[in-house]
Amino acid sequence: MIKIEGKYNTAKVFTDNIESEARAQIMELCNQEFVKDSIIRIMPDTHAGAGCTIGTTMTITDKIVPNLVGVDIGCGMETIKLKQKNIDLKKLDKVIYNCIPSGFDIRKKQHKYSENIDFHSLVCKNFVNLERARLSIGTLGGGNHFIEVNKDNYGALYLVVHSGSRHLGKQVAEYYQELAYKELTDINRL
Structure with a gap:
């Protein structure tokens, strides 16, 4: 497991094997103010996606960010x-x-x-x-x-x-x- 620390949050990534593009997307997410009080967990099958990494889970309760859901809504x-x-x-x-x-x-x-x-x-x-x-x-x-x-x-x-x-x-x-x-x-x- 690794941790990726950004300006507003830290994500726990449940793998040590992560591609650079996915790492950059996770860092970008952690640098966004809207994630400030969320818990961010990245699943082991993570890889770069459109808008955010595949395998991202988080506890946002007071905001709607459609691109974080992505295009595979029923996955x-x-x-x-x-x-x-x-x-x-x-x-x-x-x-x-x-x-x-x-x-x-x-x-x-x-x-x-x-x-x-x-x-x-x-x-x-x-x-x-x-x-x-x-x-x-x-x-x-x-x-x-x-x-x-x-x-x-x-x-x-x-x-x-x-x-x-x-x-x-x-x-x-x-x-x-x-x-x-x-x-x-x-x-x-x-």
């Missing part, structure tokens, strides 16, 4: 303990590769669970590609997103999935970032 991880003690990793890899689109790929038809998601409740629904969003349900994404099997110290296996909000997150983020920019511009004209 998250799920861990499931498996009943099996042994697994055919080659077979699993083949199933994942054949059944779960990743990168920029989406499904050709909707996943059965996509009907459980109410895309029409999105305030910005008229500004995003809802059909692409529906066809992205049950897909993985690219970048640092992954599916893997881990083993704990007792031999139990866990399926770990790290996926994102796909293109929908980017479109929602851009909508709100543009809205915030417009509001800020209008306020500054007063």
Whole structure:
């Protein structure tokens, strides 16, 4: 773990292996007055991002900074303990590769669970590609997103999935970032 000290705050980074661009983004964040009373923690998978580093977590409660959220709004991880003690990793890899689109790929038809998601409740629904969003349900994404099997110290296996909000997150983020920019511009004209 390393600490990066800036003018207004110090970030704890839970890795010793960090690229220079990510380090610079963390320093820039710590030099911003709005982070003064926040707790900043940077996760081990950190790397440079658009606006701030991927893996940034912090306790801002009285401000809204859309670019800190970034474009992968729904990014998250799920861990499931498996009943099996042994697994055919080659077979699993083949199933994942054949059944779960990743990168920029989406499904050709909707996943059965996509009907459980109410895309029409999105305030910005008229500004995003809802059909692409529906066809992205049950897909993985690219970048640092992954599916893997881990083993704990007792031999139990866990399926770990790290996926994102796909293109929908980017479109929602851009909508709100543009809205915030417009509001800020209008306020500054007063």
